[in-house]
Structures are given as structure tokens and as C-alpha cells.
């Protein structure tokens with residue numbers, strides 16, 4: 384059987400692409416190497432723009448989010464309150480919710496290679512091979528689809544995160560419903576994400592600086608801004624993962640393949656926010672794939688045009704970290720800029 388569209392990866396990018404194809408009534412196959420529900424290392428922060436893409440039921444929300452609080456040298460704090468609340472989720476629950484809404488559930492299969500066979504592509508899979516006319520690459524930072532296209536992310540951060548459990552009341556008193564970002568280290572930053580009855584605390588540092596990531600995270604926990612917040616908290620999980628840090632790749636398509644989400648670098652380098660951008664790029668890619676099956680257009684131009692119109696190409700900033708966070712002096716200048724912007728909004 385030859386499918387119209389194969390979506391590799393059923394995270395937020397792949398699930399949103401599939402949801403759009405459900406709406407359009409297109410035949411597709413969605414594959415993921417993991418069985419859902421599955422976890423994804425993440426702070427789970429969703430700014431309010433997520434509500435334009437999906438309705439999130441109360442039971443999927445772990446904690447409401449009122450805004451961002453940014454800390455930087457010397458002792459500056461910039462608060463940016465959202466016009467309406469966002470939310471914080473556990474990824475195992477949120478990603479599974481996105482899958483549950485679909486008409487076609489994901490098939491457990493790990494793609495290992497893609498071959499161009501003319502009219503269709505052959506996806507070599509661990510459990511079975513798949514044929515499809517069009518591919519949406521939604522397979523995260525280690526994307527097989529991206530490797531096939533030959534595109535590369537110019538900057539990657541290594542990140543590590545601890546999850547603590549702590550009494551709900553103490554989390555509310557010590558952090559409240561704010562996502563906190565800390566521009567206090569060179570070539571990267573730290574964060575604290577309050578959960579219902581716990582917190583996730585992590586750091587991300589440019590991979591080419593070869594950071595001792597767990598050593599740096601332990602040092603971050605000892606910071607006077609963090610230590611009191613985790614007093615009497617219990618460490619329950621630790622996880623590490625990579626984050627694309629230069630925004631959308633220069634090459635996001637080839638033939639009849641489109642890259643979405645982390646596979647295409649759709650992450651804001653200033654905070655590591657990627658879920659909304661993964662979902663939005665997945666939605667745009669699905670619409671375009673659908674149209675392209677009937678009427679072949681210049682895929683590359685059209686994808687870029689639509690991403691630009693949705694504001695996703697403004698995430699492209701290959702030197703964000705070097706420009707703003709290479710040293711305490713850079714961070715101080717950047718914080719001043721954020722303060723100025725916050726005062727005008």
C-alpha cells in the first residue's frame with residue numbers, strides 16, 4: 384500500500400499535522416518509535432498563544448501560568464505578565480491528549496532510513512517498511528527526515544533538568560504561577576517551572592562549549608535564588624536532551640518532504656520554547672502537503688512564505704546566545720533591553 388502522507392514522529396508537531404489531515408480528510412500514516420503515553424524531557428510551559436491551536440481541558444493542565452519572570456545580572460528582575468493565562472503541563476499527559484483526539488492512532492515503528500523511489504518514498508522501519516508519496520518529518524532533534532534532506536542545525540544546546548516534588552502550597556508561596564528564566568551563566572541559561580506539587584529546574588548550554596552539564600546544574604541549584612525554593616523538596620527525576628538553538632533551518636524541505644518542530648529547528652532560542660512552534664509548523668506542513676498532492680507547487684517557496692506569515696521565521700537567530708549571553712556583561716545589556724521592552728508593553 385502507498386499512503387498519501389507519512390508523518391514520522393507523533394510529538395506535538397506530528398500530532399498537530401495529523402489533526403489537520405483528519406480535518407482535511409486525507410489518508411495518512413503516523414509512526415512513532417515510542418508507545419504513548421511517553422515522556423519527553425521538557426519544562427512543559429505553554430504560553431497563551433497555544434489556545435489558538437488547541438483547547439486544553441482542565442485535567443490536562445498541571446498549573447496555570449500568568450507570565451515570565453526573567454532574572455539577570457546584577458540583581459535585575461523583569462516580569463512580563465500575559466494578557467490571559469497560559470499553562471504548564473506534564474508532557475506525558477499533554478502529548479497523549481493530542482494523540483487521543485486523532486482519527487488515526489500512531490503505529491509503533493522506528494524509521495531508520497528514507498529512500499526516494501520516484502513516485503513515492505520508502506521509509507525503512509524497524510517493524511515494517513512504509514511507502515508514502517509525501518513525508519512530514521516531525522521526528523525531533525535527531526530527525527531521520529532532516530538527515531535525508533542533508534540539512535543541519537547550526538547551534539544545539541545540551542540541557543539537563545531535575546524534577547522535584549514539593550507540597551503544592553509551598554510551590555505556590557515560593558514561585559506561584561510564574562515561569563522563571565535565569566540569565567546567569569555563560570552561553571546558556573537556567574529555568575524553573577512550577578508544577579502543581581513540584582518544580583522542574585534545568586539549564587541549557589551551547590553544546591560546542593562542551594559543558595559539564597550535570598555539574599553546572601548542581602551549581603545552579605546552589606544559587607541563592609534557587610536554594611530556598613527547593614528547601615525540603617525531594618528529587619524524583621532527572622533527564623537530559625538537546626534543544627535546537629538557532630531557529631528554523633535554512634533548508635526545511637526537499638522533494639516532497641517537509642520538516643516541522645524540533646526536526647526543523649522551530650524553537651525560540653531565548654527560552655527554549657518549542658511546543659507551540661512545533662504544532663504551528665506541523666499544521667502548516669499538513670495543509671501544504673495536502674495541497675501539493677493535488678497540485679504541485681514550489682514547496683520550498685510556499686512553505687517559507689506560510690511560515691513567514693505565521694511569524695515562525697522570526698525565530699531564526701543563529702547567534703542569539705553569543706550576542707546576548709556570552710558573558711555577564713552581555714547578559715546585563717540584554718536584561719536592560721528586556722526591561723525597556725517590558726516598560727513599553
Ligand SMILES: Cc1cc2nc3c(=O)[nH]c(=O)nc-3n(C[C@H](O)[C@H](O)[C@H](O)COP(=O)(O)OP(=O)(O)OC[C@H]3O[C@@H](n4cnc5c(N)ncnc54)[C@H](O)[C@@H]3O)c2cc1C
Nearest residue numbers: 392394395396415416425426427428494523644645657658
Ligand atoms: C529540557 C527541555 C525543556 C523544554 N521546555 C520547554 C517548555 O517548557 N516549553 C516549550 O514550549 N518547549 C520546551 N522545550 C522544547 C520542546 O520540548 C520541543 O520543542 C518540542 O517537544 C518539539 O516537539 P516535536 O513534536 O517537534 O518533537 P518531540 O516532542 O521530540 O517529538 C518527536 C517524536 O518523534 C519520535 N521519533 C523520533 N525519532 C523517530 C524515528 N526515527 N522514528 C519514529 N519516531 C521517531 C519520538 O519518539 C517523539 O515522540 C524543552 C526542551 C527541553 C529539552
